[in-house]
Amino acid sequence: MFSNCKYIFIKMNPTDLHILNLLRENARMSITEIAEKVRASRATVQKRIEFMESTGIITGYTVKVKPSFEHHMIRAWMNIMIEGTRMQNIIKELRLQPEVNSLHSTNGKWDLLVELKVKNLEELDQALGKIRRISGIHNTETSLLLSTYKA
Template sequence: MSGLDDTDRELISLLRDDARMPVATLAKRLRVARGTVQNRLARLERDGVIVGYTVRLKPQVEGHHIRALMLVAVEGNRADEVLRALRGDPAVMALHTTNGRWDIVAELRADSLEAFDRVLSGIRLIDGIAQTETSILLSTHKL
């Protein structure tokens, strides 16, 4: 997020906490005029810094009761191939490439332990995956 000043960062932080916060409230919290907030929002959207607004649900409401992080080591130079295969799996919520021992971190969700077992089994069969390590997320402390 280079090119952003402290007001931009504070505005983004407020929107992360509540994307439906009215412009007047944002202006008051930032101690700037409403027009300033509107202009900054328009610029941040135009420049692609803000790409959308969304709703966050409590994990208990979402219906996917099992959440996990899977660390993936890829054989050789096959990361793009593995990423394409993982993108096609509806249980994969997000993918992150990393450095170090693990090449990819996959965020997984499933409705039950049985479904989660099937997800893990399927992912482990993807060509190009050398090794995985999975940790079930027990609780979330900050959204």
């Protein structure tokens, strides 16, 4: 399953980790503000961020949307059991489905955890049907996401 994966281990120092955590909290935080919080120069912070971007530790920046903003969206978690060695083919198929928000490989009874986002129950029903018809999917179990709580 992992034959095509490349693992690159990059040693990060405590300053790198601190910068990364600050950017996770607020990707729009200024270099000056980060430098003040980590007690380093602006040049050092800029250099460390550029390093993390160039090595692929930081792969991009995004916007987090408040879950209640998407109050008209229905979210569901679909657990999928896969037959044999069909994982990569199924992942390719799932990536083509517009309702699929995220994919996670897991261990245990289920092979994949798929987060779905749809506008209504009819769309959910159609999405589940399309996914269940993908060749190599052995079994599924779906749960609707009702509430989210901050940890």
